[in-house]
Amino acid sequence: MNKLSPVDEEKLHDWITDGMDINSAEEVKKTGKVNSDFETELLKFQTIRKALGSLPMLEPPKSFRLTSDMVGVKPPRPRFSLWMNAATAFFSLLFVFSLGLRINGMFSSPVADSEAVKVMSGESFESAEPAAAMAPAGAAEPVDLTPLPDTLALGGGSVEEATEPEAEIMEEPPADIAMKAAPQEETMSAEDSLPAEPVSLNPGIQALDWLVWVSLLLVFLLLAFTGKMRERYEEAWRAKWKNNRR
Amino acid sequence: MNEKELIHLAQTGDLFAFNELVTSYERLVYNMCFRILSNRQDAEDLTQETFITAFQKISQYRGDSFKSWLLRIATNRSIDLIRNRQHSVEVPLEPETVDGEENKNMDWMIDPQADIEQIMGLSNLSDVLRRCIEKLGMDQRVVIVLIDVFEMGYVEATEVIKKPLGTIKSRLVRARNQVRDCMDRSLEHFRIADRHKGEA
Numbered sequence A: 001m002n003k004l005s006p007v008d009e010e011k012l013h014d015w016i017t018d019g020m021d022i023n024s025a026e027e028v029k030k031t032g033k034v035n036s037d038f039e040t041e042l043l044k045f046q047t048i049r050k051a052l053g054s055l056p057m058l059e060p061p062k063s064f065r066l067t068s069d070m071v072g073v074k075p076p077r078p079r080f081s082l083w084m085n086a087a088t089a090f091f092s093l094l095f096v097f098s099l100g101l102r103i104n105g106m107f108s109s110p111v112a113d114s115e116a117v118k119v120m121s122g123e124s125f126e127s128a129e130p131a132a133a134m135a136p137a138g139a140a141e142p143v144d145l146t147p148l149p150d151t152l153a154l155g156g157g158s159v160e161e162a163t164e165p166e167a168e169i170m171e172e173p174p175a176d177i178a179m180k181a182a183p184q185e186e187t188m189s190a191e192d193s194l195p196a197e198p199v200s201l202n203p204g205i206q207a208l209d210w211l212v213w214v215s216l217l218l219v220f221l222l223l224a225f226t227g228k229m230r231e232r233y234e235e236a237w238r239a240k241w242k243n244n245r246r
Numbered sequence B: 001m002n003e004k005e006l007i008h009l010a011q012t013g014d015l016f017a018f019n020e021l022v023t024s025y026e027r028l029v030y031n032m033c034f035r036i037l038s039n040r041q042d043a044e045d046l047t048q049e050t051f052i053t054a055f056q057k058i059s060q061y062r063g064d065s066f067k068s069w070l071l072r073i074a075t076n077r078s079i080d081l082i083r084n085r086q087h088s089v090e091v092p093l094e095p096e097t098v099d100g101e102e103n104k105n106m107d108w109m110i111d112p113q114a115d116i117e118q119i120m121g122l123s124n125l126s127d128v129l130r131r132c133i134e135k136l137g138m139d140q141r142v143v144i145v146l147i148d149v150f151e152m153g154y155v156e157a158t159e160v161i162k163k164p165l166g167t168i169k170s171r172l173v174r175a176r177n178q179v180r181d182c183m184d185r186s187l188e189h190f191r192i193a194d195r196h197k198g199e200a
Helices: A006-017 A022-034 A036-053 A079-121 A128-134 A137-144 A166-171 A174-192 A203-244 B003-011 B015-037 B040-056 B066-087 B115-121 B125-134 B138-149 B154-161 B165-199
Strands: none
Touching: A006 A022, A006 A036, A006 B165, A022 A036, A036 B125, A036 B138, A036 B165, A079 A203, B003 B015, B015 B040, B015 B066, B015 B138, B040 B066, B066 B138, B066 B154, B125 B138, B125 B165, B138 B154, B138 B165, B154 B165
């Protein structure tokens, strides 16, 4: 039952809640002395507020600390991950590039070699030049290094090297002669057993083979290693979480 | 590490830092939820939800009182829960005492309108106060819990509830008056009961 005016009531509650300045507080004290109802109400509300303030604080039944699963937080990416990914990307590109070159070499080499054989046998000398130009550098080498006696009498730029004086050839050291003789033997044997796997004879293609396999191996190794390392990292991260919980 | 640093770290997604804040405030949030909801299980669920929401929305925190911001989330969620419950009325079968124990006293089964027998059976002042708070409307209950139970000032309560000071004052006056009336009735019944015991 309210015995106080709204103004007095507001003053009283402000006083209880400590929401008053000093002057207003003094005024409330004076009102309390004059108005007994005010004083009674004040005492009553102070008692209730005290009782409410002394309600026991309960201990939480559990820890409310959050886990990564609760908030959908994924483990952060490890630092090494970036470098590993970059290396994997590099070797993947290297693999694709070298494989591309290897396949290209595989298809173009037999053409060049067969053209070279034709030149060597004198069947189509005119077509040897464009064929040699189209073929990879390694594939054309046997043509240049093979001075055949039949072609010495012929004119043309591409066979000028073959027309060097016999004396110069003779002056060369025996080692050089042996080196020049070696490809001659090879081309001769190629002529004997046509077609005789021209690809396997090319050192450039052999190097590509090596590059393809090494880059592929490195890609697999890097993928496996990165996966394993990330797995361990995430395990450690989750263990840290577990320990962090009460 | 102080609270500001922890908040800053939490804003960058550092859950460890946020959990330090959880440790600091979990008791307060849990008790506030319990005082508003009067149910341990609901309070537990809501406290957890409050911290999850707080972590998800911590980027929206603008640097005022973290405690007020956290309690605002808890308060709003409590109000939402109670309003949702009001749509599908749910009466607890076995209310708990303040200690979370099952209430062995069967007086709670009596119609709330028949206060005499019910209140006479309540064992102590805490229970009486709890019953009186439960009878308040949602808005009044939140205000009286913040200001009288947790002894906040008007300014802090305004930050939590985000309502004008006048609204908070009027809600508080109404809430206190209702609690006073409820307490008066309870004490009167206690007096009657004591008199009956004395005569017997």
